[in-house]
Amino acid sequence: MNNEELQQWVEEVSLQYFGRPFIHKATFNARLKATGGRYFTQSHNIEISPHQLAAFGKEETEKIIxxxxxHYHLHILNRGYKHRDQDFKQLLAHVGGSRYCNTLPERKEAKKREYRYLLQCVHCGQQYYRKRRMDVSKYRCGRCSGKLNIKMLDKE
Structure with a gap:
């Protein structure tokens, strides 16, 4: 999918779910990896991550759109467009958008490789990954208050 097709798609979603036209620009931005999309308050343009489309398909990407x-329509209407605003939360629930995007699989693996230690609860098996070593005798499991064991992870 290219930027022209994305623009068409965003315009269709805007009319179908919001009943208002999207008259600004929608583009892909391949640098977006931790987020699914961005709305710019100055230019009113939208950027969407192509990685989300490739990894999770059109249905999840439509929720990001x-x-x-x-954000776009509420900002244009001078209503609460920020994540914490009630207007935003209500409209998002009404149209069926996603509050958060899914984490990309390659980012999950990269995040796991950063950790050096694995804490595991003896009682319930809950796992906690840590970058720094800690004294397990001073802490308990957050889920069941069980005793924790520490193990150093192998690095490739």
Whole structure:
């Protein structure tokens, strides 16, 4: 999918779910990896991550588009467009947009490789990854208050 097709898609979603036209620019931005999309308050443009489309498909990407369009339309109407605003939360729930995007699989693996230690609860098996070593005798499991064991992870 290219930027022209994305623009068409965003315009269709805007009319279908919001009943208002999207008259600004929607583009892909390949640098977006930790977030699914961005709305710019100055230019009113929207950027969408192509990685989300490739990893999770059109259905999840449409939820991201709805999220960004909620910011867009509420900002245009001078209503609460920020994540914490009630207007935003209500509109997002009404149109079926996603509050958060899914984490990309390659980012999950990269995040796991950063950790050096694995804490595991003896009682319930809950796992905690840590970058720094800690004294397990001073801490308990957050889920069941069980005793924790520490293990150093192998590095490739």
């Amino acid at each position: 709805k999220h960004e369009l909620c």
